[in-house]
Amino acid sequence: MKELLTGNEAVARGAYEAGVVYASAYPGTPSTEIMETIATYKGDIIAEWAPNEKVALESAIGASIAGARTLASMKHVGLNVAADPLFTFAYTGVNGGMVIISADDPGVHSSQNEQDNRNYAKFAKIPMLEPSDSQEAKDMVRYALEISEKYDTPVLMRMTTRVCHSKSLVELAERNNVPKKPYVKNLQKYDAVPAVAKILREKIEERLKKLEDFSNETELNFIEMNDSKIGVIASGVAYQYAKEVFKDGASYLKIGFSYPLPMKKIKEFASKVETLYVIEELDPFMEEQIKAAGIKCIGKEKIPAMGELNPDIIAKNLLGKENRVIEYDRSIVAKRPPVLCAGCPHRGFFYDLTKRKDIVITSDIGCYGLSSQPPLNAKDTSICMGAGFSMAHGAQKVFNKFNEKMKTVAVLGDSTFFHSGITSLLNAVYNKSNAVFCILDNRITGMTGHQENPGTGFTLQGDPTVITDIEKVVRALGVENVRTVNPLEISEMKDAMDWALSNEELTVIITKWPCVLKKLSQKDKDDFGDYKGLCYVDDNKCIGCKICIKTGCPALKYDKKLNKVSIDKTQCVGCKLCVQVCPKKAISKVGE
Amino acid sequence: MCDVKNILLCGVGGQGTILASKILSTCLVDAGYDVKMSEIHGMAQRGGSVTTQVRYGKKVYSPIIGRGSADILVSFEAMEGLRYLDQLKPEGVVVVNDYKIPSSTILAGLEEYPEDAIEILKAKAKTKVIDAGEIASSLGNPKAMNIVLLGSLVKLMGLESLNWKSAIEKCVKPAFVELNIKALEEGMNAV
Numbered sequence: 037m038k039e040l041l042t043g044n045e046a047v048a049r050g051a052y053e054a055g056v057v058y059a060s061a062y063p064g065t066p067s068t069e070i071m072e073t074i075a076t077y078k079g080d081i082i083a084e085w086a087p088n089e090k091v092a093l094e095s096a097i098g099a100s101i102a103g104a105r106t107l108a109s110m111k112h113v114g115l116n117v118a119a120d121p122l123f124t125f126a127y128t129g130v131n132g133g134m135v136i137i138s139a140d141d142p143g144v145h146s147s148q149n150e151q152d153n154r155n156y157a158k159f160a161k162i163p164m165l166e167p168s169d170s171q172e173a174k175d176m177v178r179y180a181l182e183i184s185e186k187y188d189t190p191v192l193m194r195m196t197t198r199v200c201h202s203k204s205l206v207e208l209a210e211r212n213n214v215p216k217k218p219y220v221k222n223l224q225k226y227d228a229v230p231a232v233a234k235i236l237r238e239k240i241e242e243r244l245k246k247l248e249d250f251s252n253e254t255e256l257n258f259i260e261m262n263d264s265k266i267g268v269i270a271s272g273v274a275y276q277y278a279k280e281v282f283k284d285g286a287s288y289l290k291i292g293f294s295y296p297l298p299m300k301k302i303k304e305f306a307s308k309v310e311t312l313y314v315i316e317e318l319d320p321f322m323e324e325q326i327k328a329a330g331i332k333c334i335g336k337e338k339i340p341a342m343g344e345l346n347p348d349i350i351a352k353n354l355l356g357k358e359n360r361v362i363e364y365d366r367s368i369v370a371k372r373p374p375v376l377c378a379g380c381p382h383r384g385f386f387y388d389l390t391k392r393k394d395i396v397i398t399s400d401i402g403c404y405g406l407s408s409q410p411p412l413n414a415k416d417t418s419i420c421m422g423a424g425f426s427m428a429h430g431a432q433k434v435f436n437k438f439n440e441k442m443k444t445v446a447v448l449g450d451s452t453f454f455h456s457g458i459t460s461l462l463n464a465v466y467n468k469s470n471a472v473f474c475i476l477d478n479r480i481t482g483m484t485g486h487q488e489n490p491g492t493g494f495t496l497q498g499d500p501t502v503i504t505d506i507e508k509v510v511r512a513l514g515v516e517n518v519r520t521v522n523p524l525e526i527s528e529m530k531d532a533m534d535w536a537l538s539n540e541e542l543t544v545i546i547t548k549w550p551c552v553l554k555k556l557s558q559k560d561k562d563d564f565g566d567y568k569g570l571c572y573v574d575d576n577k578c579i580g581c582k583i584c585i586k587t588g589c590p591a592l593k594y595d596k597k598l599n600k601v602s603i604d605k606t607q608c609v610g611c612k613l614c615v616q617v618c619p620k621k622a623i624s625k626v627g628e
Numbered sequence: 629m630c631d632v633k634n635i636l637l638c639g640v641g642g643q644g645t646i647l648a649s650k651i652l653s654t655c656l657v658d659a660g661y662d663v664k665m666s667e668i669h670g671m672a673q674r675g676g677s678v679t680t681q682v683r684y685g686k687k688v689y690s691p692i693i694g695r696g697s698a699d700i701l702v703s704f705e706a707m708e709g710l711r712y713l714d715q716l717k718p719e720g721v722v723v724v725n726d727y728k729i730p731s732s733t734i735l736a737g738l739e740e741y742p743e744d745a746i747e748i749l750k751a752k753a754k755t756k757v758i759d760a761g762e763i764a765s766s767l768g769n770p771k772a773m774n775i776v777l778l779g780s781l782v783k784l785m786g787l788e789s790l791n792w793k794s795a796i797e798k799c800v801k802p803a804f805v806e807l808n809i810k811a812l813e814e815g816m817n818a819v
Binding site: 038040145169198201202203204205273276277279280346347348349351359360361362364366368369370371372373374375377409410411582585588590592593594606 | 640641653654657662663664665666667668675676677688689690691692693694695696697707708710711713714716717718730731732733734735736737738739740741742748752753770
C-alpha cells in the first residue's frame with residue numbers, strides 16, 4: 037500500500053517497520069514530527085520526550101546497550117547539545133542498532149544558524165546516510181540499523197527541512213519484530229576509560245576502512261548512465277533538484293551513503309563523464325574530499341554554499357537557463373513576520389519590559405523570541421537554549437564591575453528551563469549573580485506546536501506523570517527571591533518587575549499562564565478557570581490614542597479614517613490586556 | 629516531461645492552506661498521479677506568511693518549484709498573492725480571495741496595506757477574484773473559505789472529475805464532510 041507521507045512521518049514508519057523498540061527526542065523544527073509520529077506506535081515502540089538532546093541520545097544509548105534497536109532524533113543545533121555522548125558512543129559502538137537523525141535547516145527557515153551536520157559524521161568518524169525523499173527516508177532507517185549492527189557503530193542520518201516537511205509517496209510494509217539482543221557486560225567495549233578508549237580508537241580506524249568498502253558496494257550509492265557529457269554527483273534532496281533540471285540529459289552518481297564516500301565508485305564515474313558536477317546543499321562536504329582524492333570536479337564555484345538549494349539555482353548556474361517571471365513592484369508588499377498570538381501570555385510580560393529603561397534582555401529560543409518584533413521590540417539577544425540565563429549572568433558581572441547601572445533580564449520558557457536553563461540558573465546562583473531571571477511558563481512547549489514536557493503532567497504517549505514544580509526547583513537550587521505571577525495582570529507583573537529590578541540579589545520571576553492555543557487539561561481548568569471570551573471597543577469612548585496597539589496584539593486594528601480601534605472577533609480570546617492599558621476605559625469584556 | 633503541473637497555495641497561518649493542500653494531494657494520489665507536496669512555513673503557530681506547493685504528474689522529482697514556475701497561484705489573502713506573484717508562469721492563472729488580513733507591521737503603523745493588491749494582480753496576470761469569505765459564510769461557516777478556494781482551483785485545473793468526496797472524507801472530521809463538499813462545489817461554481 038502506498039501513502040503520501042512527509043519525510044518525518046516516513047522516518048517514523050521506517051523505525052516501526054525496522055523493529056525499533058525505544059526512541060527519544062527533544063522537539064525542534066524541522067524534526068519534531070518524527071517523534072510525534074513514532075509515539076503513535078504505542079505498544080510497539082517506547083517513545084519519549086527528553087528534556088534535551090543530550091539526555092535523549094544518552095537514553096537511546098542505554099537502550100541500545102541493553103540490546104534493542106533504537107532511534108534518537110533532533111534538529112541540527114540539537115546535535116551540538118548531544119555531541120558529547122555522540123563522540124564517545126562512536127568509540128564504544130552499539131548492541132542493538134542505533135540511528136541518530138539530524139534534521140538540518142538549509143535556508144534557516146526556523147533556526148538560529150545553518151550548520152551542515154554532515155561534518156559531524158566525519159568528525160565523529162561514523163557512517164552517514166542522506167535520504168532524498170520520503171520513500172528513501174523510510175528505507176534508510178532500516179539500512180541504518182542494519183549497518184549499525186553489522187559494523188558496530190551508531191549511524192547518523194541527515195535530513196533537511198525540505199525532506200522533513202515535503203510529502204511524497206511511500207510504499208508501506210509490515211513491522212519486522214527484530215529480537216532483542218542479550219545484554220552482556222563488557223567493560224572493554226562500554227567503559228570508555230582512557231585505557232579502553234585508546235584501544236577503541238584503533239577499532240574506529242579499521243571500521244572506517246571497512247565502511248568505505250561498503251560504501252563502494254552498497255546500492256545506496258548508485259550510478260545512472262545516460263548522456264556522458266555531464267556527470268552529476270549529488271546527495272539528499274539536491275539529487276531530486278538535479279534530476280528535475282537535467283532529467284535524462286546527464287548521468288548521475290546518487291550518493292545515499294555519504295560518509296565515508298565511495299571513492300572507488302566516484303573515480304569510476306568521473307572517468308566516464310566529460311564534465312563532473314558535485315551538487316550538494318550547504319558545505320562542500322563531498323566536493324572537498326573528491327578534490328582531495330585528485331578528481332577534477334565543479335562544485336561550489338557554481339553552487340552556493342549557503343541557503344537552500346532549488347532547481348532554479350542549478351538551472352541558472354549550470355545551464356544558464358532562467359524562467360521568465362512577471363515583473364512588478366515588490367516593495368509595496370508589507371512584511372508578515374510571525375507574531376505572538378492574540379491572548380499570548382508572553383505579551384503582558386514583554387509589555388511591562390517595554391516600559392523599562394537601562395535593561396538588557398537576554399532571550400532564549402522559543403515563542404518569546406518573537407518579542408523582538410515591533411511594537412514590542414523587547415529582547416536584545418538569542419543564541420541557543422539555556423544561553424539566555426547564562427549570558428545574563430556574564431553580562432551582569434561586567435556591568436557591575438564597571439559600575440554601569442544596567443540590569444540584565446533573562447528570559448526563557450518552561451521547556452527551555454528544563455532543557456538547559458536549570459544548569460544555567462544553578463551557575464548564576466553559585467556565582468552570586470544579581471541579574472533578573474524570568475521563566476515564562478505557558479504550561480506547554482509552545483513554539484514547536486505543543487509538546488508535553490516535565491512540567492505539563494503528561495508523557496509523549498499520553499500517560500499522566502509527575503508535574504515538576506518550577507518554583508520548587510528554583511528554590512531548591514538556592515534562590516530565595518522568587519515570585520510566581522499572572523503575566524496578563526499588568527499591575528501584578530509591574531510590582532514583580534519593580535521588586536526584581538530594585539533587588540540587590542538574584543531574583544526569579546515565574547510567569548504562569550497557559551499558551552492561548554493550548555488544549556487545556558482538567559488540571560489547567562482547575563488552576564486557571566475558563567477565562568476565554570471577547571473584548572470589544574466602545575466607539576464613543578475610543579479617542580484613537582493607539583496605546584492598546586502598543587501591546588502588539590494582532591486582534592487590535594486601528595482605522596486611520598475613523599481614528600478608532602476595533603477588535604477582530606475571530607482572534608480575540610478576552611485576555612483583557614488591552615482593557616487594562618486603555619486610558620479611557622473604552623475596552624471591556626463582553627458579559628462583564 | 630512537461631506533464632508535471634505546479635500549484636502554489638499561499639495565505640496567512642491559520643487560514644487552512646495546509647488542509648486544502650492535503651485534500652488536493654490526497655485526491656491526486658488516489659487518481660494515480662505521482663505527487664509531491666511541500667509546506668513552507670515559519671516557526672510560529674499563527675500569523676506568518678504560509679505557502680504550500682503541490683506538484684503532480686507521471687513522475688515528480690523536486691518537491692519545490694522556483695520563480696516563474698507555477699501553473700496556478702491560489703492566494704487565500706490579497707496581499708499574499710502579490711508576495712508570490714513572481715512564482716507564477718507569465719501565462720499562469722491567479723485565484724485570489726477578496727479578503728485582507730493586515731500584518732503586524734501594518735497594525736503597528738510601520739507599513740501600509742497595498743489596497744490595490746487585487747487590481748495589480750489583474751493587471752499583471754490572468755486573475756480570478758473569489759469572495760470566498762462571503763461564499764463560506766452563506767454556507768454557515770466562514771472558516772470553510774479554504775475549501776471554496778480549493779474548489780475554484782479544481783475547476784481551473786480541470787480536475788472536477790476526480791473523487792473529491794473520498795479525499796475530503798479522508799482528511800476532515802466526519803462532522804465537517806458535508807460542509808466541505810458543499811464549499812468545494814460552490815468554489816467550482818464561482819469560476
